[in-house]
Amino acid sequence: MKLGTFKGGIHPYEGKELSKDREIAELEVGGEFVFPVSQHIGAPATINVKVKDRVLVGQIIADATGFVSANVVSSVSGTVKKIEPRLMANGSYVNSIIVENDGLYETVEGYGALRDPSTMSREEIRAAIRAAGIVGMGGAGFPTDVKLTPKNPDQIDYIIVNGAECEPYLTSDYREMTENPEKVIEGLKIELSLFDHAQGVIGIENNKPDAIKRFTELVKDEPNIRVQALKTKYPQGGERTLIKACTGREINSKMLPADAGCIVNNIDTVIAIGKAVAHNIPLIVRTITVTGDCIKTPQNFHVRCGANYNALIEAAGGIVGEPEKIISGGPMMGQALFSTDIPVTKNSSALTLLSEDAVAKEAQTACIRCGKCADVCPGHIIPQVLMSYASVGDFEGFEKANGMECCECGCCTFVCPARRNLTQTFKLARKTVMANRRKEAAKK
Amino acid sequence: MTFHVSSSPHVRGVETTSRIMFDVVIALLPTTLWGIYWFGLNAFLVIVASVASAVLAEYLYEKLMKKKLTVRDGSAIVTGLLIGLNMPPEVPLWIPILGSFFAIIVVKQLYGGIGQNFMNPALAARCFLVISFAKYMTNFTVDAVSTATPLYVIKTGGEFDLLDMFIGRCGGTIGEVSALAILIGAAYLLVRRVISVRIPLSYILSFLVFELIFSGRGLDAEYYLAQIFGGGLMIGAWFMATDYVTSPITKVGQIVYGIIIGVLTGIFRIYGNSAEGVSFAIIITNLLVPFIEKFTQPVPFGMGRKQFSFEKKGGKA
Incomplete structure (x- = not known):
């Protein structure tokens, strides 16, 4: 069979051997479950329960609002304790329904x-x-x-x-x-x-x-x-x-x-x-890899959405050594966390605890125009050129140089011998361009 | 516990600027060692003087200007080494020292330091020295015996031995005489993926084609091989034209750049006064790099001709 592939890309250390040979463990935890109303792209869901309501496994507790939106379903049975903003992996606070798990896992009819x-x-x-x-x-x-x-x-x-x-x-x-x-x-x-x-x-x-x-x-x-x-x-x-x-x-x-x-x-x-x-089982369980060199027993879990990241760390044997960086997701595209008091959501995929933050270790130096960033860019754009615009805030030039074609994969930052924070700078530039576009659209 | 927070990615590859520079130094070792072996003590002193003065120039300038010290990135060592390798073996030591200071301060630092210069510092220094101190820079006398460079011999209709030229048993600058030693170093750079063959090959091939058409030598294979192995073309093609900072970043641009250098070298050698011409060909083409890049930007993924559309496919079957 012919291998499918693409031009560009990199071969980072895979680190998969840490967790790949252990069977997925079923993890049940008690206590508080947090269900943010926005775990998807699109309009936040509309909460349909009140504090002190009893909810069941499989019950829709927030309804999709409009076409591009998604229901939020309770993964446990218990009582709604609070409705308040909670910290997400991406650093934002999102309005969330907090349910105290009663451990009975009573389900809705037809579940x-x-x-x-x-x-x-x-x-x-x-x-x-x-x-x-x-x-x-x-x-x-x-x-x-x-x-x-x-x-x-x-x-x-x-x-x-x-x-x-x-x-x-x-x-x-x-x-x-x-x-x-x-x-x-x-x-x-x-x-x-x-x-x-x-x-x-x-x-x-x-x-x-x-x-x-x-x-x-x-x-x-x-x-x-x-x-x-x-x-x-x-x-x-x-x-x-x-x-x-x-x-x-x-x-x-x-x-x-x-x-x-x-x-x-x-x-x-x-x-x-x-x-x-x-x-007839809604999306209430996620498969999550808990891994990294600071985890005692790196492995995968089936865990109910809403559970706390700390419970995952504990279930994987706890932390060994001193993690310098904790990532929701993997090291190429994941979100660095400043707190692990974060709920598992529909799009959580992994929790990676690393003892060393490779990015902070070395300072940025001047670009030597080696062109390695262009060699690895899967978007066939030239990160070196994008950087010359993005780093001085020339967003028009950034767009002209096809900056919006960047998929933020991180390959350019990974290979850059001058340790330049290319992807990081592009992300910011792309956000700014998109925000400007929205502003323009709003004016019209 | 507190954790680092930053935007992804969170990992880095192993390659660094200094590692690349030291790879270039390693790749230059065969031709350096051959030059010292073949030409003797003064060649060794020239190389030591040019490397040391390049590093010193960088250090002094950055210290005086209160800039971040970049001596450790190894780029000044590479520049100094290339200047040394471009010197005639019996040159007085003040010449390479002056060259190193010129390269580092005038060509590199005044334009903003590493990555900012638009001419190859070592080559610009060599051109400066050739024009200013022609007497010393074109004297290839070794041990009081005048040894003309092979290309000079050819230009004046003399006899030469191709094998000697390939191995490096001939006159010339310290680092240019042995095509074999240069090719060993180039192979190392290719294996380490520091350089690609795009610039050197397009340079050598376009030069060859130009010579074939305009030299009037018909199919004299020995002549063409001598042209390629002699006159610094090898060290120029593999080590100078491939300088990251002063060559195009686009793949197509690199080929265009190589072709232009090849044509210019051909013009200088056939119609010019000097038999060499590599240095001037490269630094002139260095100046064209921004324009070459401008016109050779790649088409982004999924755009232009390759963008998928059902219309192009004639609709759904």
């Missing part, structure tokens, strides 16, 4: 009732996905039912399952692919049934040969599902690079995958679709 997806209409399937509050779990948190309702459903040629897991240290997708491959297939088949002529592609990096082998066997009798082995390289799991590697199609930042006839979902999202549609 877990088997359904046959083949008897359901496409509208019913989409409604089930929407009700379950499923969002893209690769990080962006885009509501999945919206993704599955493209403008031209006839144009959808591929549904791509993202099993690349190119982010260093993370192994949750790998564990799911190893332990629950049939659940991935179940979810993918449901997605495929929504379109007339879509083909399923499961993209897996070739550092997971056992997963490639297993899936190849499982789909050998499925005429419209294929496995695409991918060259192990960061950021292979990025949406645009994955579409390129699996289909040869290229899209730019202004396009949606659907503009190239593609829908991309991450492994956890596909599993969640299967659970929601065929088993």
Whole structure:
């Protein structure tokens, strides 16, 4: 089989051996569960419960507001203690429903009732996905039912399952692919049934040969599902690079995958679709990698959304040594945390505790124009040029030099021998450009 | 406990500016050692003097100007070493010392230090010295015996031995005589991915094509090989034209840049007074780099011709 790949990219230390061989542990914790109303892209959900209300497992406690939004579902049974802003991984405070877990895990009616997806209409399937509050779990948190309702459903040629897991240290997708491959297939088949002529592609990096082998066997009798082995390289799991590697199609930042006839979902999202549609279980559990050189027993957990990060650290044997940096997610694209008192949300994927902050260690020096940033940029732009604009606040020049095509993958910062904080500077510039655009639009 | 908070990414690769510079120094060692072996003690002293004075110039300037010291990044060592390698073996020591100060202070630091100079410091210094002190800079006498450079011999219609030229048993500057030693160093840089073949190969090939057309030597293979192995073209192509700071960052731009240097070297050698011409070809092309880059910007991913559209595909089957 020909390996799928893309031009550019890097090979950082993978760190996957720390956690990849341990089975996913089921983690149940008591106490307070925190459900932020905004765990997705789009409008925050509208709270439909009051303090002192009793809620059940699977109960929608905040409703999607408008089309691009998602329900928030309680993962435990118990009493609503408080409704107040709480700290999220990204550093912002978001209004949250706080439920005291009573440990009974009493469920709403119909929870877990088997359904046959083949008897359901496409509208019913989409409604089930929407009700379950499923969002893209690769990080962006885009509501999945919206993704599955493209403008031209006839144009959808591929549904791509993202099993690349190119982010260093993370192994949750790998564990799911190893332990629950049939659940991935179940979810993918449901997605495929929504379109007339879509083909399923499961993209897996070739550092997971056992997963490639297993899936190849499982789909050998499925005429419209294929496995695409991918060259192990960061950021292979990025949406645009994955579409390129699996289909040869290229899209730019202004396009949606659907503009190239593609829908991309991450492994956890596909599993969640299967659970929601065929088993009537909403998205209330996440698979999370707890890892890094400061964790005693790096491993993966199935944990209910709303649980506290500290409970995850404790369950993984606690902290060893002194972590200098704690990251929600992996080291290439994750969010650094100043506190671990943060709830697990739908788009939490990992908690990485590192003893050394490699970025703070060395000071920025002058650019020597080596061009390595341009060599690794998967967007085929020249970070060195972008930096010359971004660092002096010339946002017009930044846009002209295609700064908005940057996917913030971090490759340029990773390779820069002068230790320049390229990606970091671009993120700020991109935010400013987007804010300016909104201001302009508001004026009109 | 308090933790560091910063924007992603949170990890770095192993490569640093100083590591790259020391890779270049390592790659220059074969030709340096050959030069010292072949030309003797004064060659050694020239190299020591030029490296030491380049580092000293950088240190003094930054100290006096209260700038951050960058001596440890190794770039001054590379500049000093290249200046030494570009000296005739019997040159008086004040010449390379003057060259190093000129390179570091006038060409590099006055424009803002590392990464900011638009001409290769070592080559600009060499050109400055060749023009100012031609008597010393073109005297290739070793042990009181005048040894003309192979290209001078060819230009004046004399005999030469190609194998001697390739190994470095001939006259010339300290670091340019052995094509073999230079190629060993270049191979190291390629393996370490410090440089790519784009600039050197496009340079050498375009030079060869230009010579084929305009030299009037027909298919005299020995002549062409001598042109490539002699006159500093090898060290120029692999170590000077590939200087990051003064060469284009775009891939297409690097090829264009190499071609222009090749053509200029051809013009200087065929129509010019001197037999060499590499230094001038490179520093003149250094000046064109911003324009070359401007016109060779790559097309971003998913844009232009490669952008997917259903219309182009003739719609959905």
